[in-house]
Amino acid sequence: MRQLRYLPAVGSPYGVEVLSFQALRAMDTHRRRVRPQRPDFHVFALISSGTGAHEADFRGYRLAEGSAVWIRPGMVHRWTDIDACDGPLILFRSTFLAGLTASEAGAPAGWEVDQRRFGLALLAAEHLGREHDVAARSPRLASADVLSHLLSVLVLRALPAADAPIGRPSADQRCTEVFRAYRAAVEEHLTEWHHVSAYARALGYDVRTLTRATRAAAGTGAKTFLDERILLEAKRLLAHTDLPVGACARRLGFQDVGNFTTFFRRQAAVPPTAWRATYRYGRTLTA
Incomplete structure (x- = not known):
């Protein structure tokens, strides 16, 4: 890549x-x-x-x-x-x-x-x-x-939803600020912190505040947002590198490959090895 x-x-x-x-x-x-x-x-x-x-x-x-x-x-x-x-x-x-x-x-x-x-x-x-x-x-x-x-x-x-003006006051602006801080923290720490509570402590908010702000800005809860972001990074590693699954797991902060496999299967409905094989086979057919 x-x-x-x-x-x-x-x-x-x-x-x-x-x-x-x-x-x-x-x-x-x-x-x-x-x-x-x-x-x-x-x-x-x-x-x-x-x-x-x-x-x-x-x-x-x-x-x-x-x-x-x-x-x-x-x-x-x-x-x-x-x-x-x-x-x-x-x-x-x-x-x-x-x-x-x-x-x-x-x-x-x-x-x-x-x-x-x-x-x-x-x-x-x-x-x-x-x-x-x-x-x-x-x-x-x-x-x-x-x-x-x-x-x-x-x-x-x-933008698909370009009707919200810049500088909208009160709750909307507050949710945007909280979500941006959460999103930036996820980008920086997703390989270290896999629980919303860790981000809440670091940012000085409670979990409910992060959840409300993330739902308002991204349409999903803070936990789902975090899990989807970790899953996306896992897919990127599996698709675009030749790292073994265990090495992908460690790079994403999973100390046990079994925990990583369980997480990936729960999110993607297939184990990481099967997802990698299917993706690469499909890319070969359509390349």
């Missing part, structure tokens, strides 16, 4: 870069895009013309005019077929995106945007691209705030 680090092109300031699918194809003459890769940055794209296909974390997405794609850091994805696609492709660091609503927490890796909002999203992407070009050519006119806010507009216009 190829690990991708954020290395912006010369003239791409502030941790954001505006490209297109055409530019991606021109840079990737060896077609490495069709193989699994794991970026440490965000990839946000709109399909303005053509059709294609994309895969992210074991789920396939058809691409067509009106499609949106959002790859978050740590996702394993591959552009299975973008030879006929075009549209804006934005790369950015996690720290660059201005605060949004809870909507982005539940956004899938790919979805369809209705025609009216898609047109507005393309306009936002065009504006972002123009400001990005200005920043590259005329640094004195560059503004990180302008670029960040334009990126926020683009994402909010394209």
Whole structure:
């Protein structure tokens, strides 16, 4: 599995870069895009013309005019077929995106945007691209705030549930803040802490608060969210490495391979060895 680090092109300031699918194809003459890769940055794209296909974390997405794609850091994805696609492709660091609503927490890796909002999203992407070009050519006119806010507009216009305004007060905003803290802690400690109570202690909340906030933001309880995240990481290791099951278990913080097998079977309905074999066999047939 190829690990991708954020290395912006010369003239791409502030941790954001505006490209297109055409530019991606021109840079990737060896077609490495069709193989699994794991970026440490965000990839946000709109399909303005053509059709294609994309895969992210074991789920396939058809691409067509009106499609949106959002790859978050740590996702394993591959552009299975973008030879006929075009549209804006934005790369950015996690720290660059201005605060949004809870909507982005539940956004899938790919979805369809209705025609009216898609047109507005393309306009936002065009504006972002123009400001990005200005920043590259005329640094004195560059503004990180302008670029960040334009990126926020683009994402909010394209999100599946983009009707919640920035800065919504009271309980909603509080739940968003709590969930973001929990989500960040899970990303940092999922190989160490497998119980919600550990996160509650570290963050200074009780388990019920984390559960309410996670359900409001992600549509599921804190325990389910944590288990699903551990399961996803287990699937990534099984699918994209040759590590033995025992080594996968240890990397995820399971000291006993039997406990890991029990956890995986409970979550995925099959043992890890069977899941690995089925996934790789299926990929061989469809590759």
